[in-house]
Amino acid sequence: MFFKRFMMSAAALAAVATMSGPAAAQGGGPLTLVYACDVQSEPCKTWEKQWEPIFTASPASKKVTIRKINAPTKKALLQQSSWPADLRWLLDVFLMSQEGVQDGYDTPRFFLLQDNSISFTSTGVNGWREFMWPTILDMTNTRP
Numbered sequence: 142m143f144f145k146r147f148m149m150s151a152a153a154l155a156a157v158a159t160m161s162g163p164a165a166a167q168g169g170g171p172l173t174l175v176y177a178c179d180v181q182s183e184p185c186k187t188w189e190k191q192w193e194p195i196f197t198a199s200p201a202s203k204k205v206t207i208r209k210i211n212a213p214t215k216k217a218l219l220q221q222s223s224w225p226a227d228l229r230w231l232l233d234v235f236l237m238s239q240e241g242v243q244d245g246y247d248t249p250r251f252f253l254l255q256d257n258s259i260s261f262t263s264t265g266v267n268g269w270r271e272f273m274w275p276t277i278l279d280m281t282n283t284r285p
Contacts, residue, residue, distance in 0.1 A: 172260075172280060174273075175231060175252040177210040179218045182248045184266050192269055195285065196277075204281040205253075215246040234259065253277065 178185035196202050208228065212218035224232050231252055235241040244264070251273045253261040260280070263273040278284065 170256045172205045172277070173254040174205050174207045174277065175210065175228060175254060176207060177212075177218060177250040177252070178248045179212045179215045181214060185249045188249050188266050188269060192266065192274070196274070199285050200283040201277050201281040201285075204283065205277060215248065218248065219245050231259070240264075253280070255280075 176188075178188075196207075208225070210218065210224055210228070212220075212223040217223050219232070219236065221229050221232060231254070235250075235252075236245065247264050249265065249269070251263050251269060252259055253273065253276065261273065261276050263269060263271075263276075274285075
């Protein structure tokens, strides 16, 4: 089920945004990880407690800029006012995707950007562990 949702997410975002694979990204521009969450989310609290320290202590974190969007509620997370002006385009792209329509309230949500394009996206702590974290390591050519 998770893999199916992940694949649907990737396909939906590919339809509305330019996407490039990890291999192509290694020679590209700087990477930005956008972490979107609401402060009430238990999965977000889990990621912040367990995974964020691992990420920030890793060599990969020196090669990736992290941008955090912490809204007060799940509903507020999907509103433009919760996002920085320069990242509102990302929320628009997400809300136009099939996953945004069906599963917009699932958190934490991760977007990996390169050259003002979405390179990769995943959702949830499992999505981070199984997909996003290995992708970041691959794209930065680093190890944990």
